Amino acid sequence: MECSSCSSRSSSSSLLLPARPSSFRVPHSLVPSKLRPSKSKLHQRLSVTRACGQDRNDSVDGFSILPSKLFSQEAIGAEYGEGFETFRQDGPMKVDVDFLNERLQEGFLKRIRYAMKPDEAYGLIFSWDNVVTDTRTMKMKIWKQLASEEGKEIPEDEHVQRLMLYAGADHVLRKVLLWELSESELERLKSRLSQLYVDHLVKLRKPIGGLREWLDAVSRSGIPCAVVSSLDRISMVEALDRLELKKYFQAVVSEEDGMESIAHRFLSAAVKLDRKPSKCVVFEDDPRGVTAAHNCTMMAVALIGVHPAYELVQADLTVASYNDLSVINLRRLFANKGSTFMDMEKQSIEKSPPKRKLSIDTIF
Template identity: 25%
Template structure:
């Protein structure tokens, strides 16, 4: 841990309390089209890119699912919520980012979200200056658990991947960090630490406040 030079953050469910907002929006869209999404199905798509999410949804609900129309409605509803600045930061996120910057860590954001949404959220929260690199879903070909996004973030930071910590909430993200040969730290959001997450992560914490205490210690 003393060799760590960089911290790579996921965004949704780690820095912003987005996953609950997402689940609520998707639930409304699914209901409108005659479907019902469970928390378990939603957790299975957390952290994955749009293409993979569509594949998983159609596998669970059938090939005739009007996924393109449903995504358009979801995007519009989410854009309204973000435009109204209704997605709060996770407790401890700002203080942790500030601490890392003040203590000369390199910091990156690596998220499956599209860049236009990412830019809006981090600018509204006034945290864009904390990040030395930002890698979005638009910048990669393969989604988590493929390690591409984290490897690209480390390259942009010019830090060896073995000296990077990844902070993630999703099973796919934690597995991607493991596949990248990085130190994966899990922080609980919708998904509690189960055996699969524990298998791939270095440590699991209840909140970013606990993560901060661990890093400072």
């Protein structure tokens, strides 16, 4: 039986989720091997099932249903207008940056409302790691616990530990820690990392310093907010509830949305907030996230943390904490930009008046 949260989808959310499989299931052993779904498709189906509150076990039919992108380095995405493809009843539809900027234009009534309350025209998108809550310490504890379980040690070198915080698990295990692993062992350790992340997630009780006060300020101004993560939706909502931040976010982009890159998540959040990408501000702590935001024609505010300030210079605004921000900063970000701030500016050259021709008239 399908849960009510999945049956009552808004039009924006339905654009982002692929068609859900039928509730009728044939036993896996009776399905011919050629017709069996691939592991990735089965994983996606199980994630949707888990979002509806079913199958809360760690695995089903031998496939893990843990978040698969927690320790992976995702593509930036949206280069040169690249978007993502979603499915509707009338067929597949390509969603890209230009399409959303044009499709999500404000109507007449919204333009009047935004003229009176300009702050409401913006949308704020927050990444989860080190932007909503400090996961650096948690990730380091996870790596040390994994090393202890495998009878190994984590180097104390600061550069190595910094790489472990934002590089993909494949790169860390093979190139940074130099562990000799087979493909099966690598998959086992990546699954274990995800399991440890979910286990440690329930221990988080505090958001990033100053975030709650900042969200209070933007909430009073009527600015909608979204949070994006590679976590599954249930874990995400439960974590926000424990941090007492759930009421501030009108949209959540999680693993169930099936986005393949960082930029796709930002675009998905813009759709859920009903805001044009060019009117959204992304809060990130990673240069890759800043690049993804700019590829989506979004503004980017970078928080100094894992990456020092000199690595975040491409951001539109760099701050040490949320205490340095005010709503007026958002207005200044968009000042003199307009909806086409990524377009090339054309220099207007005034035409000089034509020169008068002098002539000498002779009277005979």
